[in-house]
Amino acid sequence: MSSTFTMIGGEGPNSYRQHSKYQGALVEAAKEKINEAISTKLNIDLTSNNLANIADFGCSTGPNTFFAIQTILDAVENKYQQDIEFQVFFNDSSNNDFNSLFKTLPPTRKYFATGVPGSFFGRVLPRNTLHVGVSSFSIHFVSMIPKEFKNRDSPLWNKDIYCTGFSKKIEKLYLDQYKIDMEIFLNVRAQELMSSGLLLLLGGCLPNGVKMSETVNGMMTDIIGSSLSEIAKKGIIDQKRLDTFKLLVYFAQVDVLKQIIEDNGCFTIEVFEKISHANGEYPLDHEYLTLSFKATVGGSVASQFGQDAMEKTFELVKEKTQEMLPQIAKAKPGFQYLIVLRKN
Numbered sequence: 001m002s003s004t005f006t007m008i009g010g011e012g013p014n015s016y017r018q019h020s021k022y023q024g025a026l027v028e029a030a031k032e033k034i035n036e037a038i039s040t041k042l043n044i045d046l047t048s049n050n051l052a053n054i055a056d057f058g059c060s061t062g063p064n065t066f067f068a069i070q071t072i073l074d075a076v077e078n079k080y081q082q083d084i085e086f087q088v089f090f091n092d093s094s095n096n097d098f099n100s101l102f103k104t105l106p107p108t109r110k111y112f113a114t115g116v117p118g119s120f121f122g123r124v125l126p127r128n129t130l131h132v133g134v135s136s137f138s139i140h141f142v143s144m145i146p147k148e149f150k151n152r153d154s155p156l157w158n159k160d161i162y163c164t165g166f167s168k169k170i171e172k173l174y175l176d177q178y179k180i181d182m183e184i185f186l187n188v189r190a191q192e193l194m195s196s197g198l199l200l201l202l203g204g205c206l207p208n209g210v211k212m213s214e215t216v217n218g219m220m221t222d223i224i225g226s227s228l229s230e231i232a233k234k235g236i237i238d239q240k241r242l243d244t245f246k247l248l249v250y251f252a253q254v255d256v257l258k259q260i261i262e263d264n265g266c267f268t269i270e271v272f273e274k275i276s277h278a279n280g281e282y283p284l285d286h287e288y289l290t291l292s293f294k295a296t297v298g299g300s301v302a303s304q305f306g307q308d309a310m311e312k313t314f315e316l317v318k319e320k321t322q323e324m325l326p327q328i329a330k331a332k333p334g335f336q337y338l339i340v341l342r343k344n
């Protein structure tokens, strides 16, 4: 990866562990559907050694990954009704806080836990070894930022990290990169999965026709961008450095995401569903919003500009978010999905 985008680790007040209930709520809401998909679509042979391999790609730290894994494990046990040994592979980039992840493994777990650090835009497991893979809130990342976006003299320079100012050309370059990355992601997962293994994808994308800047995610990204700009004007961070700072994030529209999977051809789409649930949108609360985005974006800001600048930036983010609440209230809802893919 040219740069990284890891969540704030540990168990402290800024940590992803403490502020990822929004993401966790989706897996909870999709639990029954995951159970049903595994029950009806998983067709693997456990006769030789009773071993099932499960992996989470982009696991981060905190309860969400354990919940996703347990949901899959229960569903597999429920389906096969036999003694199965489970091996779980936790994947994330190597700067993820794997220490916290392993320290907080559920003590009553019935699986062997293994960390497989490295970019999921490459193989992290041997061929034909995986029965079920899951990736939750992790396939809206790109592996790199087109370099024109970082160059102030380029007509494609994207000021700060704003998404409101996205020109059509910037949007297209992001999408081109996203397509390349998703193609690789799907190809390598297909190599790792055993024949008929399942890949579960959960997360958020944009409804068709909706721009990132019209959603809470986009509005919060813009607020973080304008806060960084002010912090640079105050001389706390270097403007030149800010000019090159971009987020490795791209939210595709629903039909685009579906088309990318269909065009790839390695998988059959068994489920592609919108998951509607009570916690599907962020609450209209500036503290909650600030802490959620600090836990996800704050790590990148801190690694680029230092901890102190990150804290100052998010103090500003909190103020601006409070002022922006009336606009945020009018944001267009995102599209949260469960996608179940069966390897062809």
Ligand SMILES: C[S@@+](CC[C@H](N)C(=O)[O-])C[C@H]1O[C@@H](n2cnc3c(N)ncnc32)[C@H](O)[C@@H]1O
Residues within 6 Å of the ligand: 001, 005, 006, 007, 020, 023, 024, 057, 058, 059, 060, 061, 064, 065, 091, 092, 093, 096, 118, 119, 120, 121, 135, 136, 137, 138, 141, 143, 296
């Ligand atoms: C928003 S978190 C989601 C964590 C967890 N799956 C959940 O649902 O709460 C996204 C995770 O994807 C990881 N990630 C992003 N790009 C990655 C890459 N190229 N390879 C591996 N992990 C990546 C980040 O480090 C982060 O931990």
